[in-house]
Amino acid sequence: MPSLAPHIASVPASGIRRIFEIATELDDVISLAVGEPDVAVAPHIAAAATAAWHRDDTDYGPNGGIAPLRRVIVDKLASRNNITVDLEQVWVTVGATQGLHLAMQLLLAAGDEVLIPDPGYTIFTMNARMLDATPVPYSLTPDRDFMASLDELERLVTERTRVLIVNSPSNPLGTVFPEPVLRELLAFASRHDLWVISDEVYEYFTWGEPHVSLAALDTEDRVFSVFSLSKTYAMTGIRVGYLVTPKGLAATMRTMQEASISCVNTPAQHAAIAALTGEQHHIDDARAHYAENLRAATALLEERGIRYLDPHGAFYLWIDMRHATDGDVAAWAERFVLVDRVAVAPGSAFGRSGEGWIRVCLASNENDLLEGIRRLPA
Template sequence: MPELSPHVRNAPPNQIREITQSAWAQPNSIVLSIGEPGFPTPAHILEAAGATLARDETGYTPNAGIMPLRAAFAERAGRQNGVEVAPGRAFVTSGAQQGLHLAMSMLLDAGDEILIPNPGYPTFAMTAELLHAVPVEYPLYPEHDFQPRIADIEALITPRTRVLLLNSPSNPLGAVFSEDLVQELVLLARRRDLWILSDECYEAFTYDVPHVSPLKYDGGGAGSPAIAGGERVIVSVTLSKTYGLTGLRIGALITPAGLEKQMSTVMESIVSCVASPSQYAALSALTGPQDYVTEAAAHYRANRDAAAAVLDGKGIPYLKAQGAFYLWADVSHATGGDVRSWTQKFLAERGVAVAPGTAFGSIGEGWIRIALCGDSGELVAGLERLPSRPLE
């Protein structure tokens, strides 16, 4: 057969899926490598999806989504950030990943550069490369608590740089940006005339610190503390993590005003519209009882603390997670400089799957990502099998 495009042939494997699929094929494995919420979906959300099918509302919706759902996404974003967000600025997407692809399609030409974090979620680079753009990694160093530094980012900006991608709370790190840092990043984007694409998949889960979106400082609206210089922030959100709706594939992009025509056109070519049952389920999730979110946050916090206690007992360093539902741990004492191979060996010998840090970039060598979203007993049992760090 004819060859595939080179940028597809050369796409690297996803190391998270690699270790997770190995674990699924190994009976009785403890799987701590993937971020899959484990709570039952609230009944009112399931009922909303079922009612959509029952009334045979299975035709096309507008490209941007049903207006009540767009309004609900806009209201949530505005309330969280203390700004006005008109419903016309919210565009319903088939999950956050499709939202990121859509946003990059809008912002990047072939050869343009997008600044992405290292460590950072692997599809940031993969999506850019599928669009023939160039991902440029900005470093997040252990000695700086894996927080971005303005000087490090600015040093990488070239005439081809178009987008600065941010991710807070971070997957894989659990790190959360402070309000001061968010303001500095928006100022940098204004100074260097960059778009900001903010991946906020885990915005519902922070621990003892607030989630601050760059949307708070973008554009205008009554009472807005916006930084002057033109609207430049696009936010990607999802209900996959917030309400455990990973399989319904539902999220949204919050964009600056004035992009309605272009967004609708591009959405037609990428997704046409998101499935009606998913949209009505999402509407029920956003406007109905919020017990799921409260209970999930408490579970993730408790799991974080239980995991930290095990790692402390073994002398294993880690970044104390302030958000999301992952713990980022340093097992370099055991990995011999190849954490990817070590995770496969650890799974084969000890029956526990953790994600290798190199799945998220070169700075992740020697580190692992531990998912905190599952059963507490399994989490502790799995981490007890990690090799202790020798006393120095």
Template sequence: MPLVTPAADRMPRSGIRRVMDAAWASGKPFIGMHVGEPSFVPPEHVLRAAENAYETGDTHYVPNAGVPELLEALSVKVREQNGIHASPSQIVVSAGGAQALHLALSMTIAAGDEVLIPDPGWPNYAMAVGLLQATPVRYALKPERGFIPDIAELQELITPRTRVLLVNSPSNPLGTVIPGEVIEELVRFAERNDIWLLSDECYDALTYGVEHVSPARFDEKGVVLSAFSFSKTYAMTGVRVGYLVTPPGVAATAAKLQEPMVACVNAPAQAAAIAALTGPQDQVAFMRDTYASRRVLAMEKLTEVGIPFVEPRGAFYIWIDVSDRTGGSVEDWAVRLLQEHQVAIAPGTAFGAGGEGWARLSLAADSDDIARGIERIGAMR
């Protein structure tokens, strides 16, 4: 029997999956605070747009980069909301934010190259880099620095093989938002070292009392690639629409790479995305306000049960310190929490070695589940 490639065989399974598999296998009801799945449905006008596309037969191939109407709407969106002056010709529509990231990596790294990724950080970064036969090099996000990247430490990690610095703000799993002045420093760092800065901005619409700042605002030398998604902003996780914003002259290459990857994002999904951008935005504000309320509730309950946490300023997660409760492995502790108290959470080590002693709670769960879940976590030793 032929063998699978070493890169595919080596790719680790997400550490969150151990908890998910145990939860499903138990056959018991549980409180799910482990995945970032919004507890909302897309706005009604978004659903109707997709439905109309199917009814009218708008189900054929479309351009690799995306339909012109969506590219125009995205150009307006990133200019008005992100301060990025990108023409429609600089944008490529992708099958979700994850594929936008993979597309960016596919055109910037080769076998043996290195990519700087955050630790703790979304596990799919390392997966994608490894599948492309490159090496993920983790840079530490430390509590004593507020989990903000350190430029000096990043410089120590640079080698002749470094090609990309991957930055995520607002952060999954931390809920932190990198200040604008640090974002600008990171862009200058990428420019000085002649590397790409790949910015994951999946949660750009979800911040609380602080501004989300896109790195491309400061890009003077064409080094920033920006990946966005409709999944969290519009609760369109299963619709699978994202987009990659590139410097001038780069999008044509990205669009070309779409052909062997996905050819194009399906037309009804793009119709839904156009409706999402150009239609009423009141449900977006409602969802953001709901997450803000859940955030306050979670902080109050964690304070009551005596569990330290990092105050989330973006996304819909809260990073909690359980180092005095685990007795060793936080992943084993998370499985015991599920077995003994029927609460599913994401162990911090799912996001890198720097997550040992920490756990991520998703605030995508409803308020009652958040309150009851934290009470049960407080009772767990």
């Protein structure tokens, strides 16, 4: 039997999915490991997809997405994100996951380096390894309020560095980079002529610190922005996101999309139009629900004497379990789900800096969330 490409062996498995898969084989598990909203998709969103199926609107669509959806996204970017783009800069993707991979495919060749946050979303490292590129972690640590250090970035950048990835609001940390920090990161990218990929999946969920889009500050056309409808509209399984590119890449993007997915399924795109143009109060309801969960969860953690990072965005809690994990939080998380029947994401799944920490999803039933926290060793 022929061998796989040698670099594929270096692609790490997802430590989050490992816990999720164990949990699916067990009964009575409290699931706090994956970022799955517990709210239902709004009826008008489901109705739009159903109507598309009933009228047989199921043919191939354009590589970049159907024009009505792209126009709606252009309007949303202008009104909410302060980003002015034309239709040919917006590319509808199979969730933000494909959008991230597509951006990295465009920008990284074998042997190139990409600067990724640590702790950071697992896909950043996985994508880099899949492309035979090298992920270079830059640390986000408590002593710097989990903000990037420009001094560290300057030490890490080399002649092989091609891309800087920025994730705000952060998964898993919930940190939100304020505008001055974002401007410093753009200036750093400019000094070293780097592309920037901005992951803004949790843009609608911030607690106090406003979300600022990197592309709104970009004057050099070096930012690729990744967005998703999954978390905002509880559409995780519908799989619609979008990648916003600098100008002048339309022909290349059509080729890339055709070679990878051809197009996103049409009923899902009609659901996305309904999500973006319909009433939005269900987002406010979800935000209020997650904020109340955050309040209740942090009160219980403080009562039990367990340290945590107070998040300013996304819908996760980053909890310090170093007192219980004995230097191997991944093994501890497996025991925790097997014995205590609570699934949490081990911090080491998000990078070396996450060792000893866990990520807990706040977008869940409040009773389950609090019971899961009660079972944590104090």
